[in-house]
Amino acid sequence: MKNKNLLSTLAIAMVVLFTGCSNDDTTQSDSVPTVALTSPSSSDTNVARNKVVSVKFSSEMDVSSINTTTFTLKQAGTPVLGSVSYSGTTAKFVPLTVLAANTVYTAALSTGVKSANGVALSLNKQWEFTTTANATAGLAAVGLGSAGNYVVLAKTAITNVPTSVITGDLALSPAATSFITGLSLTDFTGYAKAAQVTGKVFAADMVSPTSTNLTTAVENMITAYNDAAGRPSPDFVELGAGSIGGKTLTPGLYKWTSTVTVPTNVTISGSADDVWIFQISGDLSMSAATRIILQGGAKASNIFWQVAGKATFGTTSHVEGIILSKTGVTFQTGASFNGRALAQTAVILDGNTVVQPQ
Known part of the structure; x- marks a missing residue:
């Protein structure tokens, strides 16, 4: 009887152990991606008017999920025309023309952005920055x-x-x-x-x-x-x-x-x-x-x-x-x-x- 109880206990322990390992592996491979860095940063001022807005993620992302629908730039609610690219762990929004001087812009990422494993950002991310008051603007970068x-x-x-x-x-x-x-x-x-x-x-x-x-x-x-x-x-x-x-x-x-x-x-x-x-x-x-x-x-x-x-x-x-x-x-x-x-x-x-x- 003791041996039977011992075997039952060991069997339950093995089930718990393997279940725990499986959950750990799933959690690790399907971890929720985060935004590690933005440029410009939130509340930055005196930002160059030809600035390319970039986002660095915590992990490799699904390139097809990063586009002008999920990564946007707006001024007072009006979308800024531009192109979006992704390489490494960095996404970039390149405005079609130079930005207006001394103006607040809002950049945003939606939960449509996903990791390479198909896991979406947990929340929409939004941040603002203000361009330089200098009326002289440099060239806008070429959107790729x-x-x-x-x-x-x-x-x-x-x-x-x-x-x-x-x-x-x-x-x-x-x-x-x-x-x-x-x-x-x-x-x-x-x-x-x-x-x-x-x-x-x-x-x-x-x-x-x-x-x-x-x-x-x-x-x-x-x-x-x-x-x-x-x-x-x-x-x-x-x-x-x-x-x-x-x-x-x-x-x-x-x-x-x-x-x-x-x-x-x-x-x-x-x-x-x-x-x-x-x-x-x-x-x-x-x-x-x-x-x-x-x-x-x-x-x-x-x-x-x-x-x-x-x-x-x-x-x-x-x-x-x-x-x-x-x-x-x-x-x-x-x-x-x-x-x-x-x-x-x-x-x-x-x-x-x-x-x-x-």
């Missing part, structure tokens, strides 16, 4: 939409000569997976993985919703290119007759009607809220071992190279910024890149270090 979810996005091919080190997601559309070469892909459902990529690899022939997501991303890439190319009233025209080596570039809109070359180092100098847009009607060519150097808090995510021709970065060179190319992007052997390569044709890699911007 869902194209901003990828460190490399191309339409016709992504070609790699091993071994590259890539941080961020790669995507190809409308071309199929077979046009991604040199990465030794391992297929998963709706995406692939590669040893050279810290992130995921997507192509148009992968299962839904990947194909639909990529169609939207390519459309957003083209819209971003047209936005950058169409900005009026440049601050600098034909600077250096297209040869910009050795120059320090302050914030603003730059325009060239021919090829731009970078034969020696270039410094891009400004604050974290400043924006640079380079409109290049020809090619962009960067010489071997040259560097784009950021100074004063300037951020790669606010630098836009709109290139109608080919963008070529020489051996062991280093470039910063968002490349919006109509004709293709080539990184030669050992070149490094902090930014996003968004090409309406192909992106060619050769033993490169590629990192998505913060």
